[in-house]
Amino acid sequence: MTTFVDRVELHVAAGNGGHGCASVHREKFKPLGGPDGGNGGRGGDVILVVDQSVTTLLEYHHSPHRKATNGQPGAGDNRSGKDGQDLVLTVPDGTVVLDKQGNVLADLVGQGTTFVAGQGGRGGLGNAALSSARRKAPGFALLGEPGEARDIVLELKTVADVALVGYPSAGKSSLISVLSAAKPKIADYPFTTLVPNLGVVTAGSTVYTIADVPGLIPGASQGRGLGLEFLRHVERCSVLVHVLDTATLESDRDPVSDLDVIEEELKQYGGLDERPRIVVLNKIDIPDGQDLADMIRPDLEERGYRVFEVSAVARTGLKELSFALAGIVAEARAAKPKEEATRIVIRPKAVDDAGFTVTYDEIEEVYRVRGEKPERWVRQTDFNNDEAVGYLADRLNRLGVEDALMKAGARAGDGVAIGSEENAVVFDWEPSMMAGAEMLGRRGEDHRLEAPRPAAQRRRDRDAERDEAQREFDEFDPF
Structure with missing residues (x-):
């Protein structure tokens, strides 16, 4: 059964x-x-x-589909x-996303680092929030926006200071087991290690992590064996340690050739x-x-390598190796630039940025x-509500979409698409038609919600209407 996964979709x-919600208080x-419809909740x-x-x-290998909960309607x-x-x-x-x-x-490195992989949709405004002095009783509300949905790939790159590389059965797992408290599986057959093992080493005042990278053989950088699956785990290390087997039983191998092969694979990986x-x-x-x-130590030193002779079984030479690695790690940490405090970058929009673009799609016409x-x-x-459609027309007109269409050469009857090709x-388009308020009359104004007139005012208005009707009757002469 698979117990380690370092790449998932x-x-x-x-x-x-x-x-x-579109509601009227009763x-x-x-x-x-008056309107009392509440707003919808934000999606998670x-x-x-x-x-x-x-x-x-x-966990994500077994269940790759994940969804947050929806906001509730107002x-x-x-x-x-x-x-x-x-x-x-x-x-x-x-983890790299x-x-x-x-x-x-x-690139998620460090405890607590976060990344929003999917943004929840905004909740729609209720008619109470849409009401104004000109729109006293909106008979519509805005719909909630759909949440962001997408496919992402997660790749794990082990965060280690030291990476042990070498042929299978070179002794990497044995070495990490004696340098740290890690307990990897150890055996004398190839590909014993099927997953990167990670251990913590303390040398003096320096504490560092060490990982063994399995599966490096000729052709690993092109996908042969297990190498391509785990080469990414050496990318973050500060030092590479070539573990060479000086007691190999294979007649066609020797430590120097093994070193050259692994170096070539690392070079190809880049x-x-x-x-x-x-x-x-x-x-x-x-x-x-x-x-x-x-026999081979002088040759390796001539190439510029620092060479250490060790025995993981007899625990020989481990202290010198551990402190040497601690020194290199300390130097690498000191050379890293200090992280600056997060700065807020303000990028104001250009003065001529309208917030939208109008282009002609020759394929869709x-x-x-x-x-x-x-x-x-x-x-x-909500396109089933004429008042909501009129409100959309008002917003688009105020934004300048109609003027931009006219400048782009649009004529009456031309097709206009708002949004991506898929959705x-x-x-x-009818340029002679005005925006929604003119199309639908005095939208959002309900005389039933107007404040009642005083009785004296109602009597004066009634008398004025009667006098006006009598005057029109007196002036009417059928002959």
């Missing part, structure tokens, strides 16, 4: 926003007390959070809907040329192993309107 969907002796976000107690992406009596609950997904330290095209969206290298000649407790180590506001307004509109609202 995750399908996330944030919660939808709740719809606003009570005894006041049946029409999908948030990735680094948790250092999590070491694998196995209700009468000015009751807003409940917000959807955010869905928090814990990931290991060192990519889109389907392989573009990096976030991005590791500047990392310092150390060579560890392992298994010197075997007589032939010591003899071979004495429509004028396409794209922009955050127009597209959001369309999503919020656009298309209508025939």
Whole structure:
């Protein structure tokens, strides 16, 4: 059974926003007390959070579809809907978030680092929030926006200071077991280690992490064996340690050739040329192993490598190796630039930025309107409600969409699409038609909600109407 997964495809969907409510307040002796529809609740976000107690992406391998809860719709009596609950997904330290095209969206390093993978939809406004001096009784509310849904790829890159690389059965697992408290599976056959093992080493005042990277063989950088699956785990290390087997039983192998093969694979993978290298000649407790180590050590030192002779079984040479690695790690940490405090970057919009664009799509033969506001307004509109459609027309007209269409050459009857090709609202444009208020009359004004006139005023108005009617009758002469 799989127990370690370092790459998964995750399908996330944030919660939808709740719809606003169109309601009129009613009570005894006041049946029409004004709009009181509440707003819809916000949809929940999908948030990735680094948790250092999590070491694998196995949970998402088994259940890759994750969805946050929706916001609740608003209700009468000015009751807003409940917000959807955010869905928090814990990931290991060192997780990289990519889109389907392989573009990096976030690199999550450090306990508590967060990334919003899916933004929850906004809740729609109720008719109480839409009312104004000119729109006293809106008979509509705005719809909630759908939550963001997308497919992302999570890749785990082990956060370690030291990476042990080498052929299978070179002794990497044995070495990490004696340098730290890690307890990896150890055996004398190839590919014993199927997952990266991580251990913590203390050398003097320096504490660092060490990982063994399994599966490196010729062709690993092109996907042969297990190498391509785990080469990403060496990317974050400060130092590479070549573990060479000086007591190999294979006649066609020797430590120097093994080193050249692994170096070629690292070169093909790329991005590791500047990392310092150390060579560890392992298994010197075997007589032939010591003899071979004495033979090849001068050649390796001529190449510029620092060479250490160790025996994981006899625990020989481990202290010198541990302190040498601690020194390199300390230097690497000191050379890293200090993290600056987060600065707020303000990018004001250009003075001529209208907030939308109008282009002509020759394939679909429509004028396409794209922009955050127009597209959001369309999503919020209930097209079964004429008043809501008129309100949308008012907003688009105030934004300048109609003027932009005229400048782009649109004529009466031309198709206009608002939104992307996959999800656009298309209508025939009539430039002579004014926006919604003129189309639908005095929208949102209900004479039933007007304040009652005093009795004396009603009598004066009634008398004035009677006098006007009598005057018209007297002036009427049928002959």
